[in-house]
Amino acid sequence: MNFVNRKDxxxxxxxxxxxxxxxxxxxxxxxxxIQNFEAIRDNCLKDSHLFExxxxxxxxxxxxxxKKHQVFKWLRPFEIVKNPYxxxxxxxxxxxxxxxxxxxxxxxxFTCLLSNEKLFEFVVPKDNNCSGQNYRGxxxxxxxxxxxxxxxxxxxRLPVKKDGNILGIQTLNEDEFWVQLMExxxxx
Numbered sequence: 798m799n800f801v802n803r804k805d806x807x808x809x810x811x812x813x814x815x816x817x818x819x820x821x822x823x824x825x826x827x828x829x830x831i832q833n834f835e836a837i838r839d840n841c842l843k844d845s846h847l848f849e850x851x852x853x854x855x856x857x858x859x860x861x862x863x864k865k866h867q868v869f870k871w872l873r874p875f876e877i878v879k880n881p882y883x884x885x886x887x888x889x890x891x892x893x894x895x896x897x898x899x900x901x902x903x904x905x906x907f908t909c910l911l912s913n914e915k916l917f918e919f920v921v922p923k924d925n926n927c928s929g930q931n932y933r934g935x936x937x938x939x940x941x942x943x944x945x946x947x948x949x950x951x952x953x954r955l956p957v958k959k960d961g962n963i964l965g966i967q968t969l970n971e972d973e974f975w976v977q978l979m980e981x982x983x984x985x
Contacts, residue, residue, distance in 0.1 A: 813948050815834075816832045816948060816985075832850075832852065834935070837950060838933055846933070847952070848934045848935035849954070850985075852985070853952075853984075855871035855952070855956075869956045869957055869958050872955060873953050874953055875928060877957060878971060882927060882972055882973050883926050883936070884975050907966075907976060919939060920938060922939075936953055937949065938951075938978075938983075949982040955974075955977055955978070966980050
């Protein structure tokens with residue numbers, strides 16, 4: 798796959814900016830806010846702890862919902878289901894359940910993304926996970942914004958309503974989490 802980089806040069810490797818990095822067009826709250834997936838993962842592996850994203854903290858104000866008094870708690874995938882998967886199988890199809898929190902444009906974008914396997918693997922890197930030996934509670938996604946690729950790193954804590962449903966897009970595969978985590982990265 799070829800990518801068009803700055804100044805219309807074609808390359809097999811796109812320039813990817815980290816969230817908050819100079820040139821990403823995203824202004825970080827502080828100079829220490831630039832998030833590099835590999836550095837964060839290596840630090841979490843070294844210290845044996847799960848990542849908590851201070852740039853998109855697990856608090857009510859992180860969610861811009863019309864239901865401001867909605868009661869929910871933030872849980873990681875392994876706290877929601879017994880055996881969580883990031884992507885359950887390479888052939889699984891994305892099917893959304895309808896809810897009042899759905900963003901139809903985002904759902905359409907996810908559906909289109911699935912039609913291009915190489916682009917999907919670029920936007921949703923294969924090193925994302927929800928369990929296993931290298932699980933550290935962080936994932937990354939890449940978005941095309943303002944003419945450049947931005948890599949967004951998030952923790953995997955998701956807002957869960959009292960009824961046990963995740964706030965946001967609901968999928969038919971309740972033990973698969975790539976959709977909800979990508980929605981969270983997009984919100985960030």
